[in-house]
Amino acid sequence: MRKWMSLLLAGLITFSITTSPVQAGKPTNPNTGGTPGSWTVGAAPERVDPSKPAILFVHGLNSSANVWYENNDMYEQAYNNGYQTSFINLYDITGTSESMWDNGRLLSGKIREISEHFGKKLIVIAHSKGGVDTQAAIVHYGAAPYVQRVITLGSPHHGSQLADLAYSSWAGWLADLIGSRNPGTASMQTSYMQYFRSQTDGLSSGRGVPFYTLAGNSWSSGSTSHFFGGLYLSSYGDNDGVVTVQSAYVPGGRMIRVGPWNHTSVRTGSHVYSLLAPYLQQAEPAQAFSSESGHERIAPSASVAHDPGSHYIRGGKLHGQATETLVVEDGVASVQLSWISDKPLHSLELTHPDGTVETLQPEMYQDEEIFQGAWHHQVLLNQPAPGAYELTASAPDAAAYLMAAQFHRPQDFKISLKSTGSEIQLQQQDQAHVNNISYDISYFGDPDSLSPQKLSPSISTKNFSANAKPDMSVFNKPGLYSITAEATGVTDKGYPFRRTIVQSVFVDESGRQYGL
Incomplete structure (x- = not known):
């Protein structure tokens, strides 16, 4: 009898749990x-x-x-x-x-x-x-x-430039450690999404959704x-x-x-x-x-002004300590420094052009998006004097990093990469006087491939004069390509400047190029 009552009680308890209404809200x-x-x-x-x-x-x-x-x-x-x-x-x-x-x-x-x-x-x-x-x-x-x-x-119906950055040559060391290069991120590059749009938009109107x-x-x-x-x-x-x-x-x-x-x-x-x-x-x-x-129902024009040439990017491996040189030209209102690594830094120091060493107190947070798992260290330099700075990062163990500096100036240089027929051209506006430019081009193949293939050195890292036009026949097989261009020049006042331009290019099976 006692055993029967116990079983009945257990059944009633179980029934009350599975059928009880969820608490409102x-x-x-x-x-x-x-x-x-x-x-x-x-x-x-x-x-x-x-x-x-x-x-x-x-x-x-x-x-x-x-x-x-x-x-x-x-x-x-x-x-x-x-x-x-x-x-x-x-x-x-x-x-x-x-x-x-x-x-x-x-x-x-x-x-x-x-x-x-x-x-x-x-x-x-x-x-x-x-x-x-x-x-x-x-x-x-x-x-x-x-x-x-x-x-x-x-x-990101037209992709994200952060995905382009993840596939740039400078992001390679960090991306390999944190695993940010994967088919999902690859397919979010702006050039590949341009291809996706070409394969999708003509069909969408007939689907009735x-x-x-x-x-x-x-x-x-x-x-x-x-x-x-x-x-x-x-x-x-x-x-x-x-x-x-x-x-x-x-x-x-x-x-x-x-x-x-x-x-x-x-x-x-x-x-x-x-x-x-x-x-x-x-x-x-x-x-x-x-x-x-206050916005239109349709997308704003693709000609909306933007300035992809306001960045300077570097990256590499950190064996206890790593130093990067940052050149600041005249007229810069501020520089936002971002040091991104696979683990938190022990310290971050900035050596000013006059030799003064400053221990920085960066804002820190861990990424949950494109660079998921990476640690960001953010510092703002207000009204920096022109000259060469050294940024030194220290970590207790070996690490990989990506350094990105974003320049803000009232009249910034406008530098971008465009295709002109079968050639890549560096476009300049305002007062930029570019002396030379080097292109680093990496091939990543199909977006579902995790293994990038570097193009031959004769094409991959090469210097050109400002008005040179590298032949786009370099993109000679289907897949995703990443162009990292380094522009160096001099301002009207004689100060050197440096910028990094990241561009994604996709080539489909028919040889059509997207992204430039």
Whole structure:
């Protein structure tokens, strides 16, 4: 009898746990699983409205499903508003992100499964690269019949210049140690995304799935985790610390709002859910644009002014200590120094042109995006005197690093790389007088390949005069190429200047070039 009562009591307890309603406002976080393609549904609302679509949340690059419910109330907001929800992990959960083709193929099959589970079409809310993966699933892999609409949050629909930087010659040592070179990051290079757009935009209009977007323009808000990315990308326009506003526009889609978010807050419920709410209904929103945002529904022109030639970049290995020389010309208002390494530095010292040694107190944070796992050390030099500076970093163990200096001056030099027919040309504006330029060109092959192949030294590191035009026939086989160009010159007042230009180029199977 006692044994029977014990079993009955245990059964009642078990029944009460599995059937008890979720506490209002606090749904239980799901366990999405740790394998690519694993998905789960969120807690069911107390009253399921059959007229409301179900929501699928898709994460971004180097991320996982838990970004939607850990330190984020997006899931909670959807639950409290009566939505059925679901979450998925893509290949990024393994630690190696994959291209939009692989993620899109995987996602397409799972979208069908999830739609059939709910018995209705899905609204997909996708963050960052997840928006590109979702578009690939819909346009290229047949997921369109199962999706009602897509909302992308800070998605790099035209790539990210941070991905270009990760594949530059100077970033190699650091990238190898922290594993930032992978198919996912490779496919986010601006040249490859230009190719993706050429393969996608002509097909999207026939798929009948509308796209809506949000873009952030406030990388300096909140934590410092997007500080370096925001500064680097500021040369290319307003951005959220990972993606520029211009890149967040999807061709054929509509911008809901450009607002004061960084790359994290743009996917956070308390920041953006109220803006998304009208787009989560069954019916198509009557007004797909907020006049308060002050931005057009279509993407801004690609001719928006930017200055990729405001950086000086170096990198290498650190065996206890490493020193880099920084040349500052006249007229520089400030220099933002970023020392990025695979581990925190012990110290960072700056030797001024007059010999004065200054121990710097940098802001430190760990990267969660393109250079995931790397440590950033940020220092601002205000009104630096012209001359040669030495930046010395010390670490307790061997390390790899990337140093990036961003110059700010009222009339900065405008230097960029452009293609002129079959040649690469350095374009100069304003008062820049470039004496010579060297090009370092690396070949990375297919985006799904992790092993870069350096071009022959006769083509790869070579000096040219300012008006020389290296032949673009160097890009003689399909794949991704990274150009790192070093420009040296002299100002009108006779001070030397140095700049680094990073450019991504993709060549498709037919020999067509993208990115220049």
